[in-house]
Amino acid sequence: MGLNARLLVLLLPLALGACTLMPPEHQPTEPAPEPEPAEAPEPDAPEPEVDEPPEEAAEPEPEREPAIPDAVIELVADAREASQNGNYDQAAAYLERAVRISPDLAPLWQNLAVVRFQQGDYGQAEQMARRSIRLADGDRALQRRNWQLIEASRAEQGDEEGAHEARRQAEGI
């Protein structure tokens, strides 16, 4: 979990950036989960499996956690800086490069979702968050953050019902 946690901590400012942009009435009811305890997998969380041909089922499970290349960490740092300077287009461009390098990293998609939200592209913010959820199996904190972002995106688009449903999802995790 070490590497993943490292990346998430690195990414956190971006996520918080999104929260400050949310109008007060859409602020998540609970405070955003703290990185340290929440990053660790819940003890009862099922271990996600990697699809393997049946014949090889007996072999030991391959390493689940993808290694994070330094390249990705560099790009995320660049993206964070661009985002902090309000240059969301540039931040998105850096994150897209990062995603091309490590498309299976759920936090990258989550960050892209945040940047899309910052850009005001709420439709894509939701889609990116969904992609992050798909990859974030077993990482409840990240899943919850994604649902919170979906909730805010839907609310921004005037979809109160959808926002409510997303909140229900976030709370159900």
Added chain:
Amino acid sequence: MSANKSRKPRRKGQTGARQPGLLRRWAGRVLGLMLTLALISVGLLALYAKSLEPELREHFEGGRWAVPARVYARPLELFAGKALSPAELQVELEELGYRRTSSGRESGSWSRNGAEFHLSTRGFNHPDGEELPRQLRVVFANGQLSTLEGLRNGEPVGLARLEPAVIGSLHAPHQEDRLLVRLDQVPESLIAALLVVEDRNFHDHRGLSFTGIARAAVANIRAGRVVQGGSTLTQQLVKNFYLTADQTLQRKFTEAVMALLLEHYYEKDEILEAYLNEVFLGQRGGRAIHGFGLGAEFYFGRPLEELSLAQQALLVAMVRGPSRYNPRRNPERARDRRDLVLTLMARDGIIDETEARSAMAEDLGLVTDGQRHQGRYPAFMDLVRRHLQRDYRREDLISDGLHIHTTLAPRVQRAAEAAVDARLAQFGDDAPQAALVSVNVEDGEVVGVVGGADYRYAGFNRALDARRPIGSLVKPAVYLAALREPSRYGLGSVLSDEPVTIQDEHGDPWTPRNYDGSNRDQVPLWLALSDSLNVPTVHLGQSLGLRRVARSWADLGGRVPNSLYPSFVLGATEHSVLEMAQVYQTVAAEGFRSPLRSVRAVTDSDGELLSRYSLSTEQAVDPVSSYLLQHALRQVVSQGTARGLQGWVGDTSGLAGKTGTTDDYRDAWFAGYSGDLLSVVWIGHDDNRSHGLTGSSGALPIWGEQFSRLSYRPLRRQTPGGVEAVWIDAETGKRSDEGCEGAVRLPYIADHLPDETVDCAGEPGEDDSRGFWDRVLGR
């Protein structure tokens, strides 16, 4: 020149000649008259000059700068852990025109020692971020780039990029290409050489140089023919404004006036910069090569800043007569004149004797065609043009000097071309046509397009415009429609394979058949897809309803026909390769459909961002159904109709795909993907004749050949929540157990497991399909 001389007296008028008595009065009148005439001439001249001014400004500031948009490939990202081979890196370096040297330490050069490269990148500005020039040490091991570090300090480098290769420009037919350079990009020695040879007094004259004319006249008289022109750079520039080689007196007069005006209105540096970009340096086919920037690229395949002294001198030598001193056609003559330029440079102290001598010892340093990228990938450029037409006017594209940053990956494109060449060569004279589209799985970027067997020829673009029946390439939509109803279907559900006859669109009886002509009673769903069985697919389509199938097809990004017929589920509808690439991108990205893109961004001539086409995605299919479908498509490759792929790429465990064959073997398809790269291949004859090949035997080999030349990430997907692997009895679709006869391990939705369980001890029946089941169960 004569016009220049004849004008002089008119301007200057008369100096006082003294005449006595009556004569003086007459003289006074004559003088007065002449003064009047002179004034009128000056006035007329001024008016004339004024009338030329707009034209001059237009030429200098307006239309003359019609610069076609330059089109770039994507920049190659280098980082430790990247799936890349030395051969692929070399392809990219060659695409960029990097020189192979012994050290790889000069900008734009590389060296290789086994699996270790030294290279010096050029640095560039890109909408995805700026990249500085770097000197890198790149080492490959275990099928990937294993080490990336600074060449001098040995410090690890996290991420570096090669600059994007120029892959073409967007011009109107017969429009001149342009590659503008700023004055500060031009080597000082080149400018000095140009002035020494062409216009020594450039910084002192006001547009015309009489000493220059005199010197030229003397030289010409001595030689008995025209060996020197007396024109200043300013005059030469004006001459270039007009396409006519018209040499009438009036034209010369106009040019002289314009040269004076140009000097009046513009700074020397502006004129010089214009000249450097305007000078005619040769011809490439029907296109003129103008400007030193383009000349450097055309003759030496390098940016102007990187030219050696000898190369600079050669360009200057060509100014006098690009045809006469064409170094490719008249190397001796060009070399002599280059050496003359170098001698003049040394005499004037621009370079010293030693430099001159060593430059003279250099060969001409030409490349075969520095603009080989022009028109190199016509099918991809076609796609780019269509994309841009949505947002840009054609005039802007061909005149505003825009930079188009595309998604093309040269290594993928070149592998595709090589694969098409190699496989079509097997057919001899009666080779079918082929088309191919390669796409990044995760973001829908189009990284390669082959539009036909003759892929350098900008003709009919089959990848985009040929619509052909897709055969079994449609089947994933049928099986997806089933898997989306987990209460009715799972991967192990058994489907009927009994012969069926239904009504076709004309009300006639239609009896679909399996390709092998035989029928089993029942087959598991995943096997019906992986073996591409037609009869169970028709049964399934009938029981699902065509509209459900069509909805899945649309969700994947497929175009749905206006009327649906039963044959839809067997791929009777016609689609382009590009459309199929979109459908399979959605499949490969587990239901996240990303609209295919060929352009990442457009910047203006100063590098300012005009538009960005960013990654977008839409969850078109839920993760669970997508995952189950993908499992079946992996079986296609591991044991189904595409199992022959193993012969091409070895380990196929990280690949998935689908074959397609149409009636009478007119069209053969293969759509396949790894974790990061997807290619769709089609082959067939333009006149729709049969070629006798299936997707497996005709299209798959091209795919296999392409991927065998590429590094890619294997497919590895997380099992979605709520899905577990269970043992299912292949013959009945009931639950079974590990070790039981006929048990197959399949991913299933935990809430939708089969209710019944078979007895474990069952022995396989002694029937005709024994061999079939043996293969299915891997016995």
